[in-house]
Amino acid sequence: VPGISPAKAKKIKKVGVIGCGTMGGGILMNFVQIGIPVVVLESKQEFLDNGMAIIRRNWMSSVKKRKLSPTTFEKYMSMIKPTTQYKDFSDVDLVIEAVFENMKIKKEVFRNLDAVCKPSCILATNTSFLDVGEIAKSTSRPQKVVGTHFFAPANVMQLLENVRHPGTDEETIATVQELAKQIKKKGVLVKVCEGFVGNRMFGVEQIEVLRVVLEGATPQQVDSVMYKFGWAMGPFQVGDLSGNDIGYRRRDELGLVEKPFNGPLGEYSPFFVTDNLVKQYNRLGLKTGKGWYDYEDGQRKPIPSKQVEELIIASSKERGITRRK
Numbered sequence: 577v578p579g580i581s582p583a584k585a586k587k588i589k590k591v592g593v594i595g596c597g598t599m600g601g602g603i604l605m606n607f608v609q610i611g612i613p614v615v616v617l618e619s620k621q622e623f624l625d626n627g628m629a630i631i632r633r634n635w636m637s638s639v640k641k642r643k644l645s646p647t648t649f650e651k652y653m654s655m656i657k658p659t660t661q662y663k664d665f666s667d668v669d670l671v672i673e674a675v676f677e678n679m680k681i682k683k684e685v686f687r688n689l690d691a692v693c694k695p696s697c698i699l700a701t702n703t704s705f706l707d708v709g710e711i712a713k714s715t716s717r718p719q720k721v722v723g724t725h726f727f728a729p730a731n732v733m734q735l736l737e738n739v740r741h742p743g744t745d746e747e748t749i750a751t752v753q754e755l756a757k758q759i760k761k762k763g764v765l766v767k768v769c770e771g772f773v774g775n776r777m778f779g780v781e782q783i784e785v786l787r788v789v790l791e792g793a794t795p796q797q798v799d800s801v802m803y804k805f806g807w808a809m810g811p812f813q814v815g816d817l818s819g820n821d822i823g824y825r826r827r828d829e830l831g832l833v834e835k836p837f838n839g840p841l842g843e844y845s846p847f848f849v850t851d852n853l854v855k856q857y858n859r860l861g862l863k864t865g866k867g868w869y870d871y872e873d874g875q876r877k878p879i880p881s882k883q884v885e886e887l888i889i890a891s892s893k894e895r896g897i898t899r900r901k
């Protein structure tokens with residue numbers, strides 16, 4: 577990166593993660609697997625237990641496939657300290673926040689971290705869309721605030737968007753760029769903008785696939801075509817894997833859920849279908865066991881859903897769109 581010397585990178589010996597959901601769990605696995613111990617915080621003990629059970633299950637599935645030894649599995653588990661208390665973050669070198677996509681909640685988390693973390697500690701956010709510079713304002717160390725945007729599943733996907741805001745300092749940028757290499761990711765440095773790079777592209781793709789289903793196709797037809805085209809997974813399956821609530825929360829914060837006619841296309845936003853999926857039916861995806869598809873207990877195999885089909889047909893009707901075969 578021009579103007580950024582890798583020599584400025586700081587050694588990271590211990591990492592903190594806030595939120596043990598879809599992303600927090602996957603993110604922390606990266607660090608443990610390269611020998612860096614992690615402290616992970618949730619707002620409630622039951623959420624913490626739930627998140628830890630998923631991490632355990634993920635590694636256990638590697639043990640069953642003989643890709644991980646039982647001894648290494650035990651070592652990994654012993655390197656995670658689950659907590660509900662911020663005071664446990666006093667000696668970490670970097671914290672990655674992965675709580676709900678909401679500015680107010682993120683600012684509160686960063687205020688809490690700023691109060692307990694040592695001054696040199698880097699405070700990173702995994703936000704998908706929010707202004708990292710705005711989050712930084714809730715701390716006394718905006719120069720140490722940066723975005724580290726992982727992609728789901730965070731322990732598998734190679735891309736890491738490191739997001740600098742105008743005040744992020746050289747040491748912080750160099751550190752997260754070097755860290756990407758250590759955890760075997762491709763670190764791409766980007767600036768703050770709506771959706772950064774990955775989600776900005778994904779957003780446009782989502783608009784198109786939603787239009788296609790409103791015009792007559794089913795999610796499984798779209799996914800199957802994209803799979804045959806060579807994608808690892810179709811766009812509706814990706815939605816269920818990542819969580820359909822992420823985009824919903826963002827649109828809700830921008831007032832676009834109540835006013836879909838202000839959508840990115842000017843005329844109407846096809847995202848109202850996703851928003852109804854989340855708001856009316858709580859179909860968030862794999863994490864609620866139902867999204868664009870139904871799922872059997874703990875299984876990832878997508879099963880076409882009658883409820884979703886009805887929702888889509890009703891949505892087309894609502895917008896006066898004639899469905900084609």
Ligand SMILES: NC(=O)c1ccc[n+]([C@@H]2O[C@H](COP(=O)([O-])OP(=O)(O)OC[C@H]3O[C@@H](n4cnc5c(N)ncnc54)[C@H](O)[C@@H]3O)[C@@H](O)[C@H]2O)c1
Pocket residue numbers: 594595596597598599600617618619623627673674675676677678681685702703704705725726727728817818819822863
């Ligand atoms: N899911 C994805 O594909 C994806 C990809 C990249 C970035 N992100 C971003 O990562 C962040 C987390 O997303 P997710 O998909 O993991 O969401 P999630 O709903 O699966 O997990 C969020 C977790 O944060 C916890 N939490 C909420 N408020 C908290 C608080 N105040 N203190 C501590 N814990 C709290 C929740 O209990 C939950 O377990 C969001 O900002 C999202 O936009 C998500």
